Amino acid sequence: MSSRKSERLINLTIALLATKRFLTKSEILRTVEGYEGSSEAKDRMFERDKDDLRSLGISIEVASVDPLFEDEPGYRIRHENYSLNLKDLNGQDIALLSLAAKAWQEASLGSAAQSALIKLNSLGINSDYQSIPSLSPKIFVDSPHFLPLLDAISERNSISFQYLTQSAQYEVRKVNPMGIGNRFGHWYLVGFDIERDSLRTFRLDRIGTELTVGKKSFVFEIPADFSASGYLDISLERPTDMAVILIRKGKGHDLRVRAESITEGDDFDTCVIPYPYLQTFLNLLLWHGDDVIVESPAHLKESIIATLRKLVLIHE
Amino acid sequence: MSKKLPTSGLEGASRLLDLAPYLLTHQGIEISELAREFAVPEKQILADLNTLWMCGLPGYTPLELIDISFDSGYVTIRNAETLQDPRSLDKNESLALLLGLSYLHEQLSAESAELANEITSLILKVRTSLATVSPQQMDVVSVISPSIRALIEEAIANRTSLIFNYHSKSKDSLDNREVSPVELYVENGSEYLIAFCHTANDYRNFKLARISEISSSARQSSSHSAVTVDPARISAQIELLDFSRNVVERFPLATPTGNRIMDLDTFNVEWLVREVLSFSGEIRLLSPIEGRRLAKERAARALAQYSDTKGAGIPLL
Numbered sequence: 001m002s003s004r005k006s007e008r009l010i011n012l013t014i015a016l017l018a019t020k021r022f023l024t025k026s027e028i029l030r031t032v033e034g035y036e037g038s039s040e041a042k043d044r045m046f047e048r049d050k051d052d053l054r055s056l057g058i059s060i061e062v063a064s065v066d067p068l069f070e071d072e073p074g075y076r077i078r079h080e081n082y083s084l085n086l087k088d089l090n091g092q093d094i095a096l097l098s099l100a101a102k103a104w105q106e107a108s109l110g111s112a113a114q115s116a117l118i119k120l121n122s123l124g125i126n127s128d129y130q131s132i133p134s135l136s137p138k139i140f141v142d143s144p145h146f147l148p149l150l151d152a153i154s155e156r157n158s159i160s161f162q163y164l165t166q167s168a169q170y171e172v173r174k175v176n177p178m179g180i181g182n183r184f185g186h187w188y189l190v191g192f193d194i195e196r197d198s199l200r201t202f203r204l205d206r207i208g209t210e211l212t213v214g215k216k217s218f219v220f221e222i223p224a225d226f227s228a229s230g231y232l233d234i235s236l237e238r239p240t241d242m243a244v245i246l247i248r249k250g251k252g253h254d255l256r257v258r259a260e261s262i263t264e265g266d267d268f269d270t271c272v273i274p275y276p277y278l279q280t281f282l283n284l285l286l287w288h289g290d291d292v293i294v295e296s297p298a299h300l301k302e303s304i305i306a307t308l309r310k311l312v313l314i315h316e
Numbered sequence: 317m318s319k320k321l322p323t324s325g326l327e328g329a330s331r332l333l334d335l336a337p338y339l340l341t342h343q344g345i346e347i348s349e350l351a352r353e354f355a356v357p358e359k360q361i362l363a364d365l366n367t368l369w370m371c372g373l374p375g376y377t378p379l380e381l382i383d384i385s386f387d388s389g390y391v392t393i394r395n396a397e398t399l400q401d402p403r404s405l406d407k408n409e410s411l412a413l414l415l416g417l418s419y420l421h422e423q424l425s426a427e428s429a430e431l432a433n434e435i436t437s438l439i440l441k442v443r444t445s446l447a448t449v450s451p452q453q454m455d456v457v458s459v460i461s462p463s464i465r466a467l468i469e470e471a472i473a474n475r476t477s478l479i480f481n482y483h484s485k486s487k488d489s490l491d492n493r494e495v496s497p498v499e500l501y502v503e504n505g506s507e508y509l510i511a512f513c514h515t516a517n518d519y520r521n522f523k524l525a526r527i528s529e530i531s532s533s534a535r536q537s538s539s540h541s542a543v544t545v546d547p548a549r550i551s552a553q554i555e556l557l558d559f560s561r562n563v564v565e566r567f568p569l570a571t572p573t574g575n576r577i578m579d580l581d582t583f584n585v586e587w588l589v590r591e592v593l594s595f596s597g598e599i600r601l602l603s604p605i606e607g608r609r610l611a612k613e614r615a616a617r618a619l620a621q622y623s624d625t626k627g628a629g630i631p632l633l
Contacts, residue, residue: 003367005325010332010371010399018373018398031374052326056333057406083401086441093438096431100416103462112408113416114355118334119402119409121353124341132431136466137419139456140505150411154448168564181455185505185525206561222453229455253483253490279596283562287594288488290618301622308619310597314557315612 008034012049013058017082022063022074050075058082084119091128094120098127103137108146141187143204145211146180149189153177156218158194162208170208175200176220179228183236190231192220201235236276243281244295245271251291255284268293282307331356332368336382336399344390365391373398410446414439419456423463460507460524465500468509468524471532472497477514480530482522486587491515494533495522549581550604552588558598566595577602589614 015023015032025046029035035042050060059081063074089097097120104113145161152159159177162170175191178199182188187204246268247255256262259271275281282303285292294301331354338353339345351358365386372381372395383394405413417439425432439451471478477496483489495511498519502508507524514535556563556576567578582588589610592601601608 003325003328003363006328006332007367007370009325009329010368011374013329013333014371014398015374033374033376052329056326056330057404079401082403084404085444086405089441092434096417096420096435096438097413097442100413100420103416103419104412109408109412109415111355112406113412115334116405116409116413118338118353119405122334122337122341122402133424133427133463134466134470135420135423135462136469137416137423137458137462138460138465138507139415139419139458140502142505147408150449151407153453154407154411154446156448164561164564166561168559168561179453179455182457185459205565222450227452227455229452232455250490251488253488254485279562283594283596286596286618287590289590289593289614290621291488292618293621305619305622307596308615308622311593311615312612312619314597314600315608315615 004034008032008045009049009052013053013077016060016075016077017079019076022061022076024072024074026072028075084123086120089123089125091126092131094123094125094127095129095132099132099135099137103139105138108141108143143187143207145204145207146187148211148213149177149180149204152213153180156220156222157216158214158219159191160212160214161210163202164206164208173202175202178222178226179231181228181232183232188232188236190228199231201232240276241274241278241297241300243273243275243297243300245273245285246293246295247271247288248291252288255288255292270295278303286311328364328367332364332371333399333403335364335368336393336396337402339384339391339393340396340400343392347386347389347391350391362386368396405442405445407446410442411449413442414446414449414451415454415456417442418451418454419458420462422455422457423461464524464527464530465507467530467532468497468500472499477533477535478511478530479533481528483526483528485526486584486590493522494535495520496535500524549583550585550588552580552582552604552607553602554578554580554592554599555602556599560598562595563598585610 011033012028015028025043029039029042029046035045037045053060058077061076061078061081063076086097098117101113101117101120104110149159151157156176158174160172160174163173165171174194175189176194177189177191179190180187181190189202189204189207191200191202192198193200242260245252245255246265248268252271255273256269256271258275259273261272263270278300282300285294285304286307294304335354339350342350347358347361351361354361356364365384368382369384370381374380380395382396382399385392417435421432421435421439424435436451443450468478470476475496477494479492479494481490482493484491492515494514495509496514497509497511499510500507501510509522509524509527511520511522512518513520554577556567556578569575569578585604585607588601589607592599592607592611593615601611
């Protein structure tokens with residue numbers, strides 16, 4: 001059954017691609033193989049087939065009222081709309097595009113990347129891997145929201161979802177999604193929070209199971225100077241404070257790599273380390289136990305002393 | 317990757333439209349290779365070829381039909397010029413390429429301005445099929461450099477060895493290792509390498525994010541079979557005292573009203589103690605007893621370092 005249907009769809013595509021002029025429906029039903037049954041059944045079949053081809057991204061051109069055909073619409077597929085429109089690609093381009101596709105592996109866009117790769121390989125251009133460095137790129141995505149968010153970004157749909165806040169509560173957020181990116185192994189959505197009236201970032205794994213996408217497309221605009229990477233850098237990476245930490249010699253490797261300066265001492269080195277969030281930084285310092293001593297700022301020093309006291313107490 | 321055999325007519329048609337141009341530029345390809353490229357069983361490819369062979373221009377005489385031969389196990393195609401162009405990219409295909417290119421751009425821009433320019437022009441070309449998305453809306457970076465991963469994959473394939481610095485987080489030590497890599501795997505979004513470590517003379521797991529200064533070494537690996545490193549598990553019990561986002565994300569099963577006591581398995585008491593301390597008192601370790609004692613001692617030792625500070629030396633409560 002299904003191969004009969006595929007066969008008919010291919011025959012229809014070939015007929016519409018091969019024709020220079022528009023073909024009328026009656027011509028199509030008469031000449032293209034696979035249209036059988038009553039004229040009503042054939043009509044229904046043809047309507048469904050057109051929708052199916054369009055769902056595959058094939059654009060069928062319709063000449064609505066042509067006096068030559070007594071008001072019967074005519075159909076054809078233009079080659080320039082049908083064909084892959086990546087022009088002037090050389091072997092190096094194919095190698096780069098192939099690497100871009102292979103990065104996806106089995107991740108959420110994996111099957112799309114695979115079919116893109118097949119199309120690229122069908123161009124008959126040999127990929128030139130010699131001209132680029134040896135690379136094995138991999139993109140990891142584990143959020144079920146990734147694809148729906150990409151869709152909403154490209155269609156400019158407003159979205160709403162439950163978001164896990166700092167206080168571990170779920171709150172509803174209504175957002176115009178603008179961009180997506182990853183940092184530190186997490187994916188982030190950058191979007192305009194409608195109720196808070198400002199641009200915000202949302203970590204994808206903190207979005208609850210239900211994501212509601214508005215039905216209307218193009219309900220907002222993305223400013224011309226918007227940059228996802230720029231915004232992620234500002235909101236996630238900019239250090240807001242500097243700490244002076246004494247770190248035991250040969251210890252604290254993941255603190256040392258963040259240090260702006262390290263002054264060597266006898267048992268401890270003095271490290272100046274920028275940090276964006278006090279609590280996250282405090283947690284990291286505590287991981288290192290007595291290999292670190294906070295010198296400044298004073299409020300960080302007070303926090304770590306209070307926390308250490310609590311830790312002693314609760315482990316009595 | 318395998319798909320179920322009875323595919324829908326639409327999915328089949330989509331594959332056939334991709335199959336024709338692919339065959340035209342890969343005359344004489346083996347059926348098994350074709351199946352692998354299209355990620356479907358050979359049986360499906362044979363069914364597809366039989367369908368495609370029935371298609372052609374109206375008239376459907378041998379002059380108009382697509383001519384395919386594959387009896388020999390190698391496929392050749394003729395008379396399929398109408399379908400010779402690969403189809404335009406659909407939305408998800410364009411997105412996959414755009415995000416992939418954005419990632420390559422980030423990786424290569426430091427190495428080669430020329431390649432970075434080339435990638436930028438490719439991004440613009442791909443974008444023409446997806447006008448509503450601009451490269452500025454996406455930013456893909458990576459924790460692991462793709463050239464480091466390529467070096468490791470080459471060493472696995474060629475059975476050569478690697479030398480690198482490894483930062484052990486639980487021991488907080490940085491040491492130089494020579495290893496014969498066995499395989500790469502992904503767990504919870506992080507990448508790991510299983511390798512025979514010549515320094516430890518045993519198999520070890522290495523987290524790629526903590527490898528630095530990597531280079532290949534002349535030592536040939538003897539044949540290693542894939543092994544699972546399975547050290548003894550230690551069961552531990554913790555109590556959740558606060559429900560911050562940090563706690564909820566680490567222990568998703570916990571609820572503020574019910575489950576406050578969590579059982580967990582660990583391979584390493586040192587790691588467990590460090591992790592418990594790094595929760596700033598939002599959780600406490602109940603067992604094993606030695607871990608609990610260690611947590612208290614370490615916190616007390618750290619606290620003692622502030623004893624010259626006003627207030628820190630006062631005995632607890």
